[in-house]
Structures are given as C-alpha cells and as structure tokens.
Amino acid sequence: xxxxxxxxxxxxxxxxxxxxxxxxxxxxxxxxxxxxxxxxxxxxxxxxxxxxxxxxxxxxxxxxxxxxxx
Numbered sequence: 001x002x003x004x005x006x007x008x009x010x011x012x013x014x015x016x017x018x019x020x021x022x023x024x025x026x027x028x029x030x031x032x033x034x035x036x037x038x039x040x041x042x043x044x045x046x047x048x049x050x051x052x053x054x055x056x057x058x059x060x061x062x063x064x065x066x067x068x069x070x
Contacts, residue, residue, distance in 0.1 A: 026062070030061050030062060033059055033061045034061055036056060036059060037056050037057075037059040037061065039056070040056045041056055042054060042055050042056055043056075043059060
C-alpha cells in the first residue's frame with residue numbers, strides 16, 4: 001500500500017485483510033524476538049498455564065524472511 005493512499009476503515013476491513021495483518025504482526029513479533037536475542041535479553045512467555053522466562057540463547061525465531069536467524 002502506498003503511503004499516499006487513504007484507507008477507508010469499514011466494518012469488515014479487518015476480516016478482509018486478516019491474512020496480511022497477521023503476516024505483518026508476525027514479522028513484528030519476530031523482529032522483537034531477534035532484537036532480544038541479539039542484545040542478550042530474556043523474554044517472558046506463557047507455557048502450561050504459567051509465565052516462564054526464556055533466556056536469550058534459547059529464543060527460537062520462526063522463519064519469515066532473510067532478516068531472521070535460524
């Protein structure tokens with residue numbers, strides 16, 4: 001989408017663009033995980049009904065493009 005384009009936010013906009021929105025959100029999460037991993041920062045996650053801390057060296061980043069570590 002061009003920065004100059006105006007988007008009309010209708011009631012069904014999110015449902016019509018759910019796939020694209022999901023992909024953008026996943027790339028944003030992957031980028032945040034990559035930055036935490038590179039900086040050596042842990043992240044918190046929810047597993048088996050409780051919060052767990054994942055050390056930087058154990059962070060797994062799902063592949064989504066050339067910028068992620070695998």
